[in-house]
Amino acid sequence: MSTATVAPVAHPHLLDEDLLVSTPRPLRVVAPARRRRPRVAYAVVAVIGALLIAGAQMGLSILTTQSTFDISSVAQQQRTLNLQKQVLNDKIMGLTSPQYLAANAAALGMVTGQSPSYLRLSDGAVLGPQRASNATSSLDALGNGSVPNALIATTPLVSNAQATINGAIAPTPAPAASAAAANPATPPALTDGLPTPATH
Known part of the structure; x- marks a missing residue:
């Protein structure tokens, strides 16, 4: 077996003196890298965006609540109109x-x-009793x-x-009765507490 000789690898950048003698370099204080200051514009944009989102949610909540009240009011009007329509239909049915x-x-x-008379169109003859009622x-x-x-x-x-x-003569309603008749949905006025049924 033959022994292989290892030849030193020469670096073209390093001179022989550098390889043999190394001189100590002076120590330097290495300061940590300065941290960047956060930009104020980003913070302002984030705060304004959060405020806009909160304001939009509040506005949508107010609009939804207002529309709910409007729907409730319209539904109440519809019920009132349906009742008035039913009353008017009852009056029409009575009048007809x-x-x-x-x-x-x-x-x-x-x-x-009692017995009607008829006129025959073919010859103009009158059929029936031909007398006045x-x-x-x-x-x-x-x-x-x-x-x-x-x-x-x-x-x-x-x-x-x-x-x-x-x-019979149609009775003229009293002022208190006419007020109650004008708005039949209201209960009668209580003068002496709650009404109680007569038990005797």
Whole structure:
């Protein structure tokens, strides 16, 4: 076996003197690198952004709450209008009832004939008794056999504002009663505490 000789590697930058003799270098104080000051602009932008987000959330919350109150108010108005519509429909149903129409016709002097007469168009002949009706109606729409209509019990007739379907004079409401009738949703006024039922 042969022994390999290791030759020193020569660096082109280093001279032989540098390899043999090393001179001590003087020590220097190495200060830590100065920390950068945080920029004020970044902090200002961050604070303004946070304030804008908080303000936007507050504004949306206020708008949502306001719209909730508006919806509640409109729903209350809708309920009131539905009740008024129902009252008006009841009045219309009463005014178009056969009893009210018959009472108004009788108050105007109209009578119901017993047997009607007919005119035949082909030859112009009149069929039937051909006589005028009596002063009284043959049918009594408001008689004992009819069912009373509570919707029109106090409604005045068209021809006479003081008469009702029963023939009575329409009562004039007292001032306190008219206020209660104008707003039927309000409870009666309490003068002596809560009302109690009579037990005896």
